[in-house]
Amino acid sequence: MSDLPPPPPGTAPAPNRSDADADADVYDGAEEHRFPCDQCGSDFRYDPAAGKLVCDHCGNARDYDGTDLPEIREMDYEAALRAGLDAAEYEETRVTACPGCGAQVEFSSDIHATECPFCATPVVTDTGTHRHIKPKGVLPFQIDERAAQKAMTDWLGRLWFAPNGLQEYARKGRKLDGIYVPYWTYDAQTRSTYRGQRGTVYYVNRTVTRNGKTETVREQKIRWTNVSGRVSRFFDDVLVLASRSLPKKYTDRLAPWNLTMLDPYAPEFLAGFRAEGYGIDVEEGFDEARGIMDDQIRRDIRADIGGDRQRISHVSTDVSDITFKHILLPVWMAAYKYKGKSYRFVVNGQTGRVQGERPWSAIKIAIAVVLALALAGAGAYLYTFYQ
Numbered sequence: 201m202s203d204l205p206p207p208p209p210g211t212a213p214a215p216n217r218s219d220a221d222a223d224a225d226v227y228d229g230a231e232e233h234r235f236p237c238d239q240c241g242s243d244f245r246y247d248p249a250a251g252k253l254v255c256d257h258c259g260n261a262r263d264y265d266g267t268d269l270p271e272i273r274e275m276d277y278e279a280a281l282r283a284g285l286d287a288a289e290y291e292e293t294r295v296t297a298c299p300g301c302g303a304q305v306e307f308s309s310d311i312h313a314t315e316c317p318f319c320a321t322p323v324v325t326d327t328g329t330h331r332h333i334k335p336k337g338v339l340p341f342q343i344d345e346r347a348a349q350k351a352m353t354d355w356l357g358r359l360w361f362a363p364n365g366l367q368e369y370a371r372k373g374r375k376l377d378g379i380y381v382p383y384w385t386y387d388a389q390t391r392s393t394y395r396g397q398r399g400t401v402y403y404v405n406r407t408v409t410r411n412g413k414t415e416t417v418r419e420q421k422i423r424w425t426n427v428s429g430r431v432s433r434f435f436d437d438v439l440v441l442a443s444r445s446l447p448k449k450y451t452d453r454l455a456p457w458n459l460t461m462l463d464p465y466a467p468e469f470l471a472g473f474r475a476e477g478y479g480i481d482v483e484e485g486f487d488e489a490r491g492i493m494d495d496q497i498r499r500d501i502r503a504d505i506g507g508d509r510q511r512i513s514h515v516s517t518d519v520s521d522i523t524f525k526h527i528l529l530p531v532w533m534a535a536y537k538y539k540g541k542s543y544r545f546v547v548n549g550q551t552g553r554v555q556g557e558r559p560w561s562a563i564k565i566a567i568a569v570v571l572a573l574a575l576a577g578a579g580a581y582l583y584t585f586y587q
Contacts, residue, residue: 235471238262245472248340253471269464272337274387274523281483285333295330295477301445316535330477336525337462338380338469341532341549345376348532348547352376355545355554378549380470380528381451382442382478384485385459387524390493391432392517394501397424399509422509431500438489442478442526446546450555454548457529461550465528475528482524490519 235244242257298316399422502510530549545556
């Protein structure tokens, strides 16, 4: 029996082999997404615009367009839960767990101390590994750091009550971190039967007496009719965040993503960027995806019922042909510590859309309140004066 530890939750154990084989090729160190320049030894980074690996130190470039990679394919969800996936579907990467937010972030081996890009907590790197399902697709960055920086400072500039100090701090060109954030996508065929009621609005005239006067009023009523039926829908690429490190209310608002531009995954695409390991496994991710599907199915049912109003009393849904894949989406990220408080901002690396924790300036709010009261008082005075 091997003394190796079991795989983390959400992954399947490696197939049965001899201890020697396992020691030789499965747990023989983690894969690092680093590609040294063959001229100067510095790290290459992937430039999506050029489709090349480029060295910022010496200017060397190496073609890499990923055209020899296999097509992106879905994986069978039920089969993955029953028997696990083939060992080839997994990889190990060197990661560090942030003590502040718990993010599993990949760092190169030459970095020993840094800040967590998710929460700005100081991090001392270690040699921990994360064994996870390999991504099937990656959406390369479409905007560079300079464009992301401008988008973020413009967004901050539109926040009226943001502290001036924080805005100035952001404008000083604080470096953004390019992070590939993990997501799951799910496909499924659904067939639903339902029972409910269709409401038809109609009006009746009614005579009422008010203050000694008789008048006719028009009153709205609804006539309800029992209905039942069936709806079906194929869901394609229901997107679920697989990270616990970022608030969903921000990452969800980074949408939409154009997933038709996904490239088949290759480590070279990650050169020069960091990648976060997923913290939500494929089964937990599907629970969220199912909630998204159920909401859409209820909208489909309301459209099928028709009428002016709809009531849904029962829904039974059969879900089949479930497939999934792990993908990486590009996010530029900044985490600022300002007056003891952390602020996080995220920029969609494809579209430049910005979201973040809105900072508030107590001084600006107080000034605005005083001005509002002064204007209200002046308005009341003028109104009284001219009466």
